[in-house]
Amino acid sequence: MAAFSLIRRKEHSTILTNLILSALALGFLVLSGLLGTITANTAADKANEKGANIGLSAKMGVGYIVFAWVSAGLMLITFGFWLWHLLRRRNRRLDPSRKQIHVRDSEESGAGGYGYRPSMRSIRR
Numbered sequence: 001m002a003a004f005s006l007i008r009r010k011e012h013s014t015i016l017t018n019l020i021l022s023a024l025a026l027g028f029l030v031l032s033g034l035l036g037t038i039t040a041n042t043a044a045d046k047a048n049e050k051g052a053n054i055g056l057s058a059k060m061g062v063g064y065i066v067f068a069w070v071s072a073g074l075m076l077i078t079f080g081f082w083l084w085h086l087l088r089r090r091n092r093r094l095d096p097s098r099k100q101i102h103v104r105d106s107e108e109s110g111a112g113g114y115g116y117r118p119s120m121r122s123i124r125r
Contacts, residue, residue, distance in 0.1 A: 015089060019082040026075040033068035040065065 040060045047058035 012089065015082060015086045019079070019086055022075060022079040022082050026072065026079050029068065029072040029075050033065070033072050036068050037065055 044058045044060040047056065051057065
């Protein structure tokens with residue numbers, strides 16, 4: 001989606017879009033996990049209660065429950081990543097003391113990204 005945008009002015013909107021989408025996905029995954037867990041537990045209890053006199057028993061399966069909660073955990077990690085990325089970008093923008101060196105500028109100057117290249121005169125002394 002928009003995560004592959006390399007244009008600087010669109011980077012903030014990309015991060016914000018990904019953060020909002022991952023928050024929505026996390027909410028839906030947690031909701032589906034809760035509904036699945038509660039429904040499966042309630043259904044197994046009702047089946048055991050009603051079928052006890054005829055020898056019917058049921059137990060809650062764990063396949064869907066594990067899948068739902070693992071996916072919710074992974075989405076929580078994704079949401080945390082985008083939140084961290086947004087806060088890091090905001091803090092970098094708010095701190096004027098940090099000078100940003102562009103990769104292209106440092107490559108063209110031959111400074112190797114360090115921002116300082118001593119002259120031959122200062123080396124000979």
